[in-house]
Amino acid sequence: MRYKEFGKTSLKVSEVALGTWGIGGAGWDDNQEETRLDAIRSAVECGINLIDTAPAYNSGVAERYIGSVLKDMGVREKMIITTKCGTEFIDGAYVRNCAPEAILRQCEESLRNLQTDYIDLYLIHWPDASVPIAETMETLNQLKRQGKIRHIGVSxxxxxxxxxxxxxxxxxxxxxxxxxxxxxNEEQMKWACGQGMGVMTYGSLGAGILTGAFRQLTAFAASDNRSRFYKHFQEPMFSKVMKVVEVMDRLSAERNNVPLSQIALNWCAQKSFVGSCIVGAQSRRKVEENCAGFEWMLTEKEVAALDAAIEQYLEGDA
Incomplete structure (x- = not known):
């Protein structure tokens, strides 16, 4: 595993982070609970020290899975937990609420779910125009003074x-x-990095489209996040992405058929302004496959070939 300094936080994070939106279960593949728990265990075993979650990931289910696994493994102090506030999953809908009383309640619930007395990175999940940001930030500052959260961030x-x-x-x-x-978001990411913020990306594999698993247009259920959140699973962008995937196929073949996910993750992680790439793998096999990608790096020539393909086929879309 490779690690990077994470902005000015003084933390050193694995270049890949385990994302748990899918592990929470709502709007993603329906895996068995033990499969999801084992995905978290395997991430720790592979050297991942950064886990990203949120109370909105199936109403706290993802947080509870993380809390259970880290407690059983006895590794809480070695791990860096990111969770969020301001968005909840209520009756199948995502509801934003960054009011002080809501954040205080959500923080206590997250601490219980995660079976911990502090949260390393606490992020405002989405902006809430109905609440003055001054009120939200003062609440987060209060939680930081109390030692319940260590670093404040935004998504x-x-x-x-x-x-x-x-x-x-x-x-x-x-x-x-x-x-x-x-x-x-690239220019803003460069700016944020320059300001000393730790930058962690989500959707780093394009919700799976950059793994090569989707070679034909797929009709996802209305409840599936890939049908509403990621426009590249729809035409006309889908066919354009497949042209980029063909270039990835060629690079994979030249590297003894490394998984496309490893190519996509290295493309992201090797950016100087990226601290860690969040990947929502839901099984041990996928976690181990993703982590194996950090045993090697793309060459400048390979990065240039990928960038050229992106510019040719996705200019104006990505």
């Missing part, structure tokens, strides 16, 4: 929103969507 914020939040407290972590098929 899905624009630069102006980050700067506004930063007027009321230190923003140390930025978590945007970013991958070969979604690069619209």
């Amino acid at each position: 899905n914020f624009g630069r102006e929103q980050i700067e506004e939040a930063g007027r009321y407290g230190s923003i140390e972590v930025y978590q945007p969507q970013y991958s070969m098929v979604f690069r619209s």
Whole structure:
């Protein structure tokens, strides 16, 4: 496993983080509970020290799985846990609420779910225009003073929103969507890194499309997150992405058929402004396969070939 300094947090994080939206279960593949728990165990065993979750991931289910596994393994102190506030999953819908009383309640619930007395990285999941950011940040500052959270961050914020939040407290972590098929946040990521924030990407494999697992247009159920959150599973972008996947296939063949996921993760992780790439693997096999990708690196020539394909086929879309 490779590790990087994470902004100014003084933390050293694995270049791949385990994402648990899928492990939570709602809106993703329906795996057995033991399979999901074992995915978390395997991440720890493979050297991943950063786990990303949120109370919105099936109403706390993902957090409870993490808490159970880390307690059983006795490794809580070695792990860096990221969870979030301000968004809840209620009756099958995602509801934003960054009001102080809601955040205080959510933090206590997350601490119980995770079976811990502190959260390493605590992020505002999505902006909530109905609540002044000053009130939200003061609540987070209060939790930090109490020792319940260690570092404050944001996910899905624009630069102006980050700067506004930063007027009321230190923003140390930025978590945007970013991958070969979604690069619209890249300039903001470079800026955030330059400001000393640790940057961790989500959707790093494009919800699986960059693994080569989807070679034909797939009709997902309406409840499946791939049918609503990721536009590259729909035309006309799907066919364009497949052209990029063909280039990945060629590079894979030249490297003795390494999995495409390893190519996509290295493309992301090798960016100087990326601290860690979140990957939502839901089984031991996939976790181990992803982690094996950090035993090697793409060459400059390979990165250039991928960048050229992205520019040729996805310019204006990604």
